[in-house]
Amino acid sequence: MPDEKSIWLVKQEPSQYSWEKFLRDGKTYWDGVRNYQARNNLRAMKKGDMVFFYHSVIGKEIKGIAKVTREAYPDPTTDDSRWVVVDLKPLKTFTHPVSLEEIKVHKDLHEIALVKQSRLSVMPITKKESRVLLKMGKTSI
DNA sequence: GCCAACGTTGGC
DNA sequence: GCCAACGTTGGC
Numbered sequence: 358m359p360d361e362k363s364i365w366l367v368k369q370e371p372s373q374y375s376w377e378k379f380l381r382d383g384k385t386y387w388d389g390v391r392n393y394q395a396r397n398n399l400r401a402m403k404k405g406d407m408v409f410f411y412h413s414v415i416g417k418e419i420k421g422i423a424k425v426t427r428e429a430y431p432d433p434t435t436d437d438s439r440w441v442v443v444d445l446k447p448l449k450t451f452t453h454p455v456s457l458e459e460i461k462v463h464k465d466l467h468e469i470a471l472v473k474q475s476r477l478s479v480m481p482i483t484k485k486e487s488r489v490l491l492k493m494g495k496t497s498i
Numbered sequence: 499g500c501c502a503a504c505g506t507t508g509g510c
Numbered sequence: 511g512c513c514a515a516c517g518t519t520g521g522c
Contacts, residue, residue: 370508392517414508457509476507476516 364482365402366409366419366471367445376410376420376450384426384446387479388434395479400429402443407498409482409490410447411471418454419490422498423447451494465489 367387369375379385390396402408406425412418427444434442460466466489470480482490491497 368508394517417509474516475509475514478507 361403362406363401363403364407364409364484364487365398366411366480366482367423368411368413368471368478370414371412371416372414376412376447379410379423379445380447380450384444386427386433386442386444388432388442390432390440390442390479392478395477396439396441398479398481399441399443401481402428404428407448407487408445409487416454417457419451419460419494420454421447421450421494422491422496449496449498451496453493453495455490455493459493460490463489463493 371377373389374385387399390399402425404425404427408423408425410420410423412420423445425443426446429441429443431438432440432442457471460469461472466472466486469482469486470477474480
């Protein structure tokens with residue numbers, strides 16, 4: 358199946374690693390995930406998958422979209438073999454960052470994992486949700 | 499294997 | 511700064 362692309366959302370506090378820094382870096386490896394469910398989602402990412410980038414705590418908004426450039430490999434920041442990272446590169450900055458507030462009131466986003474599972478840092482996004490988010494972000498890919 | 503205690507995340 | 515939600519740990 359060549360066209361089995363999945364869509365994801367990752368969360369990060371901008372004080373830890375911001376979208377702006379990500380843009381300056383041009384690429385990054387997504388480290389620091391220490392939760393099994395999030396880790397399993399990282400492992401399921403395929404090269405070329407789209408990844409929404411959300412700023413938690415400060416801003417609380419989706420800043421843009423990234424793309425998976427390398428699939429899961431062992432986290433270089435730890436010796437613990439349980440944890441993995443993926444490589445991401447920025448794809449598009451949202452023309453209009455989409456706030457958590459906007460997401461919560463949108464009728465097609467009531468089931469989004471971002472709201473339902475607020476503590477999960479890596480989560481799948483449905484096709485429908487991604488279409489809505491891109492529209493809200495006034496961005497096309 | 500259960501569950502209380504504790505730690506962490508993240509919205510408010 | 512508070513606290514709800516949830517994950518982890520450790521005693522039994």
